[in-house]
Amino acid sequence: MEDQQSFFNFLRMPPEMFNELLNRVGPRCHKIDTRYRKALESGLKLAVTIWHLASGDKYPTLQYDFRVARNTISMFIPEVCQAIVEEYKDEVTPCPTTPDGWRTVADEFQRKGNVPHACGALDGKHVAIRCPANTRSLYQNYKGFFSVVLLALVDANYKFLWLDIGGYGSMSDSQIYNASEMKECLEDGTIEFPRSRFHA
Template sequence: MKFDFRVPHNTISLCVREVCQAIINEYKDECLQCPITQVEWREISAEFCRKWNMPHACGALDGKHIACRRPRNSGSLYYNYKGFFSIMLMGLVDADYKFLWIDVGGYGHMSDSQIFNASELKECLEDSSIGFPAADPLPNDEIPTSYFILGDDAFGLCTYLMKPYSQRQMTKEQRIFNYRVSRSRRIVENAFGIMAQSWQILFTTMQQEPETIAIIVETF
């Protein structure tokens, strides 16, 4: 870009950050809307049931490592278990691969559960401030069952977060349940893949500072 516009690279770096921040300020509330009423959550749950045969699921949750160069004087804060430096992107996705909520900028050494436990989303689920639906019966059943978001083994099981069985010897019903959960939760991994294909800089090691990377990724 510095050759296209004949502007020094240090000025370009400031422009990129300012433009990305302006895009976030203008469009974030329009493009990234987390449900806040029971009606909105139930609509998402109905789509999961219709498309993925997973009733009462209100979203799929997972984290993604965004590779970056080693930040100065950071020690091992950004060094993840995969063997490279990164910041964390965590996202909640609906049945149509649309992001409902994101948290970007966590240290690479942190696990998905650590990011989630420190997030605003968990706080809101705990204090019921985002209108998560009350329990009601599953199809063809009479026992009230909680609504939940889907996660993998990295998360802790609770009333509002469902994960697969982790034991080895499972019954037929448990294997079917694991298949349903895994197939529905895969939506969030597919959403990350779609985002990376659209913005292929995510396949590389980003050279900016972590704070700037977080702004750029949030713009995507």
């Protein structure tokens, strides 16, 4: 709190946002002390996780930055990430399921970009990985490196509406979409696109 700019530079968020995140996610990450050792504080685990996500620092570097053993870090970072997803998923990535919801998205595309009848922008992003053993051709993409694909649908304000993460690097966006939950929901009517305004 004494140097908020340094706090922001370090964790890429102001102290107020960190505290709000801690209040919501902290209880999901809390462990109880045992006779053998004291549990790490939720705030420390959250700070290590956010710094890892913001900087990309590897566990051995984090171990010296935060004075926490790398094997411990490797255990709690996935847990904290999952806790963040579980806490925020319904309010951060709400995919419309009604015609009126999709019309709102389409109207925003029309207003902001003069693009009519757009219910979202869909694209994939290759995320570089180390090649898992015995899977060379599955994860090697057309750019020549190993990756998993993040396929996302966003609205006119770049807000995520739907995500598919983990497609093989060798797969195209259309292959991932064709095997996705999104396509299945569109076909079975779970997600109701509005009828065309020009429909007779």
